[in-house]
Amino acid sequence: MTLSRRSLFAAPLLATPALAQTAGTLRIIVPAPPGGPTDILARALAEKAGPALGQTVVVDNRAGGGAVIGSEAAARAAPDGLTVVLGHNQSHASNQAMMARLPFHVVDSFSPVCRLATVHHATVVAANHPARDMAGLIARGKNGGRLTYASSQAGSASHVIAETFVRREGLEATHIPYRGAAPAATDTVAGVVDFYVATFPSIAGLVRDGRLRGLAIGAPARLADFPDVPTAAEAGVPFMAVDAWFGLFAPRGTADAALARLSGAMLAALSDPDVARRLVAAGFTAAPQGPADFAAFQRAEVARWAEMAQLTGVKLED
CATH class of the missing domain: 3.40.190.10 (Periplasmic binding protein-like II)
Incomplete structure (x- = not known):
């Protein structure tokens, strides 16, 4: 059919790289309006990760188009380590299967930074x-x-x-x-x-x-x-048993060192007790993964959503 447009928040098992100060403001694009779960997650992380990174971290809400508007803005941003997007299973998996004219590729246009959390x-x-x-x-x-x-x-x-x-x-x-x-x-x-x-x-x-x-x-x-x-x-x-999941992506071409740096800071922020309390209250379960594991997870999710889209016939039109 065609339709119109294990302990909770345990410290990540990744070594956090040394976080030297980087010039410039880090922008977290959220492809959703303020106040929703994606926005809550982004703002909780921004507050804690900024001091560790030695940078100002701002949240940039770009809602609309089934998460396409914000995701496209991130895909087109310079791969300089200063822009990430807080993506999820729709923006970075299912849209690829359900939208015929997606203006980017959910895998090829991005470099995974880290998976953060899931919701059942x-x-x-x-x-x-x-x-x-x-x-x-x-x-x-x-x-x-x-x-x-x-x-x-x-x-x-x-x-x-x-x-x-x-x-x-x-x-x-x-x-x-x-x-x-x-x-x-x-x-x-x-x-x-x-x-x-x-x-x-x-x-x-x-x-x-x-x-x-x-x-x-x-x-x-x-x-x-x-x-x-x-x-x-x-x-x-x-x-x-299909979870909603949330993670950070940078524009394709972002240096590995920048990805590791961002991943380390964000996953450390995720394990902060204050952040953990705020996210548990919002219904999240921590699911930390670094760049390589998150990339493998995303590829598997793209395949799973493609299978479900084929089975159901669900399509989205621009």
Whole structure:
């Protein structure tokens, strides 16, 4: 279909290089508006990494175009170690498969700096929904009943993961896209739609309050604060364990020494106790990786999202 546009925050296992002062201001481009999770992560890191780098670090919000506007600005920036973009699974993986005229290549146009954190997705239904578990939801979608499902936005991870579930299980289901996580969650609580695949932090309070029922979460183990929510593997849908992830990328051609320097400073900031507390409160799980490991991870993610895009037929138009 075509649609319109292990301990938490443990210190990274990387030696932090000596951080000599560098002339110039470091710019972190955030391809999202101020106040969202990507922005929170960027500002927490900027505050701590600046002194270590001996530089002023500023956050430059460039929202729009499904994260394309900010990412393109970073791809076109000089590879001088003074510009990075805080990318994620959409901007630096799924867009490559779903956008026919992407103005850069998510791998070839960038040099990975470091992976920072992940956020789990969960499948939820209204508290009074007849489906008590994933097996019940699947049965309802196979036995003559047409399901409806919400997404936070057409073409988002929320949409693609849910549509992958629908296709793989052979369900009858209709996608209802929303403009953001909040209205999608509100209509799921109200029973307007049958289910919603959401980033867990965005609906955790509703699950805790008993307004939504968690059927599965894409975590490796049940969360201590939500022991009644099974993992995707336990629920029989291991392919739904797809995390949202966040990491820094520099323009292609940035020197290896600059990448190592930036990676060391950012991962050290990530392990700072104050930063850790702020990010845990925002729902992040630390997932530190240096340049080489992050590059390998990104290539695997590009392939995984291409497979899901092919399975679901989800496309985004400029």
